[in-house]
Amino acid sequence: MLHISPIFNAMMRNKSSVVLIIMQIALTLAIVSNAAFIIKERIDDMQRDSGIPETEIVGFSMYFYDEDVDITKQLQVDQQKIMELPYVVEATGINQLPLSGSGDSWGFRNQLEMEGALTSGAGVFAGNSNITQVFDQQITKGRSFRPDELVLRNSGADAPKVAIITQALADELFPDGDALGKYIYSIDLPFQVVGIMDKMQGPWVHSSLVEKTVLLPVLYNQQFIRFAIRVEPGEADTMIKNVQDILLKLENRRVINTASTIAEMKATSYQRDKLMTNMLMVIIAVLIFITALGIAGMTIFNVNRRQKQIGTRRALGASRADIQGYFMTESAMIAGLGIVLGIILALVLNNYLMTYFSSEALSFNYIAATLVGIILVIEVAVFLPALKASKISPAIATRSV
Amino acid sequence: MFSYYIQLAIKSLKSTIGTTLLMVLAIACGIGISMTALTLNHMTGNNPISEKSDQLFAVQLQSTGSSSTWSTTDNVPEQLTYQDATNLMRALPELKHTPMYKTGFSVRTLDPEFAPVLRSSRVTTRHFFSMFDVNFLYGGPWSKTVDENPTFQVVISEELNDKLFGGGDNTGKEIFLNATTYQIVGITESWQPKPKFYDVNNGAFQSSEQLFIPFVLSSVYELQSWGNNNGWKEERVNNYQEKLASEILWTQYWAELPTKKDQDKFSQFLSGYVSQQQKLARFERDDAKGIIRNVQQWLDYNDVVGDDSYVLVAVSFMFLVVCLVNSIGLLLAKFLRNAPHVGVRRALGASRGQVFAQHLVEVGMLGLLGGLLGLAFAYFGLSLLKNNFDGFDFVASMDITMFLAAPIIAVSATVLAGIYPAWRVCTTLPSIYLKTQ
Amino acid sequence: MLVMSDINKVYQTELVQTHALRDFNLTVKEGEFIAVTGPSGSGKTTFLNIAGLLENISSGDYQLDGQSIVGLSDKELSRLRNEKIGFIFQGFNLIPDLNLFENVDVPLRYRGFNSKERKQKIEHALELVGLASRMKHLPSQLSGGQQQRVAIARALAGEPKFLLADEPTGNLDSLMAKQVMELLEKINKQGTTIVMVTHDAELARRAERNIQIVDGQLCDFTMYQGGATANEQEAIA
Numbered sequence A: 001m002l003h004i005s006p007i008f009n010a011m012m013r014n015k016s017s018v019v020l021i022i023m024q025i026a027l028t029l030a031i032v033s034n035a036a037f038i039i040k041e042r043i044d045d046m047q048r049d050s051g052i053p054e055t056e057i058v059g060f061s062m063y064f065y066d067e068d069v070d071i072t073k074q075l076q077v078d079q080q081k082i083m084e085l086p087y088v089v090e091a092t093g094i095n096q097l098p099l100s101g102s103g104d105s106w107g108f109r110n111q112l113e114m115e116g117a118l119t120s121g122a123g124v125f126a127g128n129s130n131i132t133q134v135f136d137q138q139i140t141k142g143r144s145f146r147p148d149e150l151v152l153r154n155s156g157a158d159a160p161k162v163a164i165i166t167q168a169l170a171d172e173l174f175p176d177g178d179a180l181g182k183y184i185y186s187i188d189l190p191f192q193v194v195g196i197m198d199k200m201q202g203p204w205v206h207s208s209l210v211e212k213t214v215l216l217p218v219l220y221n222q223q224f225i226r227f228a229i230r231v232e233p234g235e236a237d238t239m240i241k242n243v244q245d246i247l248l249k250l251e252n253r254r255v256i257n258t259a260s261t262i263a264e265m266k267a268t269s270y271q272r273d274k275l276m277t278n279m280l281m282v283i284i285a286v287l288i289f290i291t292a293l294g295i296a297g298m299t300i301f302n303v304n305r306r307q308k309q310i311g312t313r314r315a316l317g318a319s320r321a322d323i324q325g326y327f328m329t330e331s332a333m334i335a336g337l338g339i340v341l342g343i344i345l346a347l348v349l350n351n352y353l354m355t356y357f358s359s360e361a362l363s364f365n366y367i368a369a370t371l372v373g374i375i376l377v378i379e380v381a382v383f384l385p386a387l388k389a390s391k392i393s394p395a396i397a398t399r400s401v
Numbered sequence B: 001m002f003s004y005y006i007q008l009a010i011k012s013l014k015s016t017i018g019t020t021l022l023m024v025l026a027i028a029c030g031i032g033i034s035m036t037a038l039t040l041n042h043m044t045g046n047n048p049i050s051e052k053s054d055q056l057f058a059v060q061l062q063s064t065g066s067s068s069t070w071s072t073t074d075n076v077p078e079q080l081t082y083q084d085a086t087n088l089m090r091a092l093p094e095l096k097h098t099p100m101y102k103t104g105f106s107v108r109t110l111d112p113e114f115a116p117v118l119r120s121s122r123v124t125t126r127h128f129f130s131m132f133d134v135n136f137l138y139g140g141p142w143s144k145t146v147d148e149n150p151t152f153q154v155v156i157s158e159e160l161n162d163k164l165f166g167g168g169d170n171t172g173k174e175i176f177l178n179a180t181t182y183q184i185v186g187i188t189e190s191w192q193p194k195p196k197f198y199d200v201n202n203g204a205f206q207s208s209e210q211l212f213i214p215f216v217l218s219s220v221y222e223l224q225s226w227g228n229n230n231g232w233k234e235e236r237v238n239n240y241q242e243k244l245a246s247e248i249l250w251t252q253y254w255a256e257l258p259t260k261k262d263q264d265k266f267s268q269f270l271s272g273y274v275s276q277q278q279k280l281a282r283f284e285r286d287d288a289k290g291i292i293r294n295v296q297q298w299l300d301y302n303d304v305v306g307d308d309s310y311v312l313v314a315v316s317f318m319f320l321v322v323c324l325v326n327s328i329g330l331l332l333a334k335f336l337r338n339a340p341h342v343g344v345r346r347a348l349g350a351s352r353g354q355v356f357a358q359h360l361v362e363v364g365m366l367g368l369l370g371g372l373l374g375l376a377f378a379y380f381g382l383s384l385l386k387n388n389f390d391g392f393d394f395v396a397s398m399d400i401t402m403f404l405a406a407p408i409i410a411v412s413a414t415v416l417a418g419i420y421p422a423w424r425v426c427t428t429l430p431s432i433y434l435k436t437q
Numbered sequence C: 001m002l003v004m005s006d007i008n009k010v011y012q013t014e015l016v017q018t019h020a021l022r023d024f025n026l027t028v029k030e031g032e033f034i035a036v037t038g039p040s041g042s043g044k045t046t047f048l049n050i051a052g053l054l055e056n057i058s059s060g061d062y063q064l065d066g067q068s069i070v071g072l073s074d075k076e077l078s079r080l081r082n083e084k085i086g087f088i089f090q091g092f093n094l095i096p097d098l099n100l101f102e103n104v105d106v107p108l109r110y111r112g113f114n115s116k117e118r119k120q121k122i123e124h125a126l127e128l129v130g131l132a133s134r135m136k137h138l139p140s141q142l143s144g145g146q147q148q149r150v151a152i153a154r155a156l157a158g159e160p161k162f163l164l165a166d167e168p169t170g171n172l173d174s175l176m177a178k179q180v181m182e183l184l185e186k187i188n189k190q191g192t193t194i195v196m197v198t199h200d201a202e203l204a205r206r207a208e209r210n211i212q213i214v215d216g217q218l219c220d221f222t223m224y225q226g227g228a229t230a231n232e233q234e235a236i237a
């Protein structure tokens, strides 16, 4: 029914505009598939489970400027006072906050001797013995800290003896799966693993250490220290509003910075990714829109230019469907060429991104999905002008000029 | 003739208003998005002290253990140990060079009613101010004696001066930093280099410190570093004095070396220092060395701009290319449809060059419209960024270069894109279009 | 004077070579009114296009007003065309986006007249064809005959020596054709040399000299009518 070769011949007589559309389709395919892939990577990162109830945990930093304040004692007093509030579930003084972008990491080994040891860095959270409850951690193996394990680390005092670690760190240091009860070492300090928790992300969301976390039952005697409070769902704002007044009443020789939820800190930590995905999404949307309009525009031009020809064809017996089919086939052929070139370009672009920007290899699914999308967009863009072409009256052939 | 071409262009653009709008929109989107990406890139890639960029040098020492690996591209740590910083500081007094690090204090006036504010502070020497062109509103840096003998003197910024005293010349007054009183010797003009090139430790776009105190206080007074403290050696550090003597890396070091001679001199001194430390068996590595990098090299080395920014620029310029290809296609179709009129003009005496020029003027006008609309899009995009992302305030302001760049890029890109269609119409034989079908 | 000597024009396409003009010789004197006839495809339009400098010749020599056009650049050719030649086409070829004033303005723009001169010349040309009152109309608002008269005004506005017309009445009914022909005759009387391709034998007969092109070659049947000598003398003087 449809004759490919005359369509192809007609196309070849308009080489330059065909080449331009092919280029446009190819570039669109290359850009969209790579951009979609980057977006997916970033969204996956952003949507990773952090293992903690982000919206129910309020955190803030404070600075004790008077050296006479007994900081570890004050942190316990603060904790007690805060936990008396009806909407507070748990609270503790702490050295750093999850997903916040700043904090401490230590190196750990699975044995005291350096020689032959397995090593891994990990984010270290130091807080009161209720620290697992503050972050709502389920201990999958072992137990939580006991209150008597808390160490108040004033100058010269001891380090804690026990630690709770995430499964990810346990797997790294003890590949045989027997971490519970074993010791991990940092410099020459031993910590016995008394509990293993499923998941708790550390402070740096873009670090390879993000899943490797160690909890220690210790309150530091540091002028600059933080605080974490878990509240009942929906009570975070109340807590944020009141916390400064409550704590300054207990001890005013300190500066308390504005509190926010972990969810808000997370948003700030992922800000660049958010920016990247938003920009790329806008680019994809506008790109597809422009390509569609461009192709529709070109088809309209072609239809107008060939009006007389179309009328003549109709007069010579072509049906409406034939005419519409002609334009749809023509665009499908152009799209086909564009897609072949586009796949190559997409891989080249991805290769470039991998070489220079440590991006990952583009999965073929993205090319395939983009491809289907582009074909749909093209056919939709061509459908209306082609329909219009099919309605051209055969009488136009007999009218001059 | 030019004005005639403009008249014709307006007529032509009006007569195919749909296509015109489509092309203007396509160009505007392309320009808008690439200008947004470019502004982000341009502002993060800004050299904040470009006039002295090749006179100021960040100093690094390869002082780590023989098997240590570092996250920098050349495996050399960005910071120095306190020992090295103080050793370097005492050498070459004829050149300006200074160690520095960040700490912080709660700041109060002597007024007991004043609620203390928390401010970060730079711990450095008097050279800092002249090296980095920090200007003073009142007073000036502390003296050489103060750099050698621990004295509680402080320079504060205009912002802090306003916060503490509501402005005015307050040199000579005293303020509390934590529990200690310091005497104000100078008040600087507001100084916020972006990126904060002299210390990119906690993010390159942080605000500058509002307090400056003498480095020598570190030796007598416990000052915690608020930046990164990186260790490589398995050593236990129980107190501040142990930290000062440790291999922990936490100070930044800068030198002002205006001439090639100074640079050579300083580099030579560094190699001498390194071999001395190797002899003392402190520097373990065979490839231990000193490195100096000027401001631009330092910013590049620290990848201040970030990969994302370059990817965005690349993708958005590819997007611009698609928009232009789109426009070339439409222009070609449009111009060729109008070719019969070109034939008439040629028959009436228009030369090929004149026809070419006429079409390029039309294309240029299209580019200008697209560029201006694109500028509006970029402006809108940047305001969206500013409002939705913290800390992009400075990034999201288009400077004059960008304002000019948008229409210029738009016009030159579209004119470039228009050359082919215009060339096509002006080279076709006019006689072909004059035939009656 | 327009002198063609031994002109050949060969169209080279992928498939075939067409010899549109062969060993073509013709001299057109100033003030003449020449009608060109001949079968379709014989080379009439080709001849006119070459005469009007729209196409190059393959070989031979062509002298326009004593100047050989062989080897001239596009710019020089365009300049000559603009100054010396006016074109009229069967399809009128007015530019639809431009009103009558602007259409007539086109050749004057390329000549570089200032706006006062242009205005005066346009008005003069439109008056000559009787359409001065419709200056602001678009071509689509005119009848075919009127459109052709505008085309004539446009061709004459720059006061060219030669007017080349390719079947100027081909798209017109006989009444309108007559009007256009009368206009051309009037213009010729005022001194413009006219070469007109036509299919209409009756119109051709009204010209003072008839030539026929057959298969790219020229057959000349010159027939002088009264007044021609006078014209010639005028031209020489």
Ligand SMILES: Nc1ncnc2c1ncn2[C@@H]1O[C@H](COP(=O)(O)OP(=O)(O)O)[C@@H](O)[C@H]1O
Residues within 6 Å of the ligand: B432, C011, C012, C013, C018, C019, C020, C038, C039, C040, C041, C042, C043, C044, C045, C046, C047
């Ligand atoms: N651009 C061209 N390319 C190829 N052949 C052409 C072209 N123009 C005219 N011809 C050929 O030259 C011959 C003369 O054409 P033309 O001068 O238009 O004839 P006429 O005007 O007498 O009908 C014809 O055979 C035609 O096919």
Ligand SMILES: [Mg+2]
Residues within 6 Å of the ligand: C044, C045, C046
């Ligand atoms: Mg003809």
